Amino acid sequence: MAWTREDMAKRAALELIDGYYVNLGIGIPTLVANFIPDGVDVTLQSENGMLGMGPFPIEGEADPDLINAGKQTITELKRTSYFSSADSFGMIRGGHIDLSILGAMQVSEKGDLANWMIPGKMVKGMGGAMDLVAGVKKVVVIMDHNARDGSAKFIKECTLPLTGVRVVDMIISDVGVFTINDDGATLIELAPDMTVDDAKARTEATFKIGELLL
């Protein structure tokens, strides 16, 4: 059985380490905050200028001056600090954030990421994604393993405009978990009832099979 969006978010939460400063992207990555393991204390950064992001506000208490990078109303915590966009990206570009979890349209077997533009179709912009993948120490992608038409998203070379070159360290998809480093990509975990052959059939990228799956 393939992993659901929540399963992927739960798996991604296992990458959180006590004391980490973490930036969560919009969409499935935001769900990761719901599955932070007990005993693990992480501080969430929001690139619009906040460290120490709290939960959504209680009904009736939303503050228009307090939003996250997805423009959702949120709350502050005791540890919260606010700062400008320049300081925020100083943190990001300067390598002070430990982990970034974001979505993808395509990932190449070398770790190239495309997630911001479909030429002639989608004109939204990269927002902070290029800065995040360039500066954050570890980059984890959560994505559906295949596009809606069934085509592979984990491929040899990205065909869409890139967000960053050799920036992705890990992919968590409905199929399983892949790591990517200088030696290439490796399948290290499979979702329940998924087989290595399933993973191969749904992937264009070349990958090795991790020890635990052999």
Place this chain on the structure above:
Amino acid sequence: MSKVYKGAEAALDGILFDGMTIMAGGFGLCGIPENLIAALRDSGKTEITAISNNAGVDDFGLGLLLQTRQIKKMISSYVGENKEFERQYLNDELELEFNPQGTMAERIRAGGAGIPGFYTKTGVGTLVAEGKEHKDFDGETFILETGLKADVSLVKAWKGDKEGNLIFKKTARNFNPMMATAGKTTVAEVEELVEVGELDPDHIHTPGIFVQRIIVSQGLEKRIEQLTTRPKSKGGA
């Protein structure tokens, strides 16, 4: 010479012209100078180059100036909230320069700080790097980005005093402090204008030297783009 003006129209008088470059603070609709944007629209000035992280939504924020076709070019990082923007761009009616958000923030900071250019690793190997100087430092490749300045910067703060010292509130700060430094003329609108001496000097985010004109916001809407809440009874995000 007093920096305090009666309203947005008076505060923009004499500094606007066709073909000008403006900066407008805000992230989404959070921390945008609502009164000043409305007054800029009402001025009827056209061929504007607008530097702002986003383009507002169709009927609010900078979206107001897109509706009236006053903007010729936008420099932004993300415009996904504005359908009219997308339509104008895909029809070649609008020029667009996408900057990575951190690069944009730093370009504005640099512009205001007298730094004409800087090297960053953001965007190396992407469309953003095309045509830009590349340089290696310690075995890693960086690209040259230039500082940004504006004829007029429009910013929004929470509190200000009559010298133009500003304090921002929560995430409404975003691009406002850097933009205040990068405008030839910077106009600030504040929710509360106090006498000089009432703000704690240690708490001032933007020193008054960067602000030439200041007004008190009237009838702020402070629209929320994505109202997300949790029920009173339960915990969790």
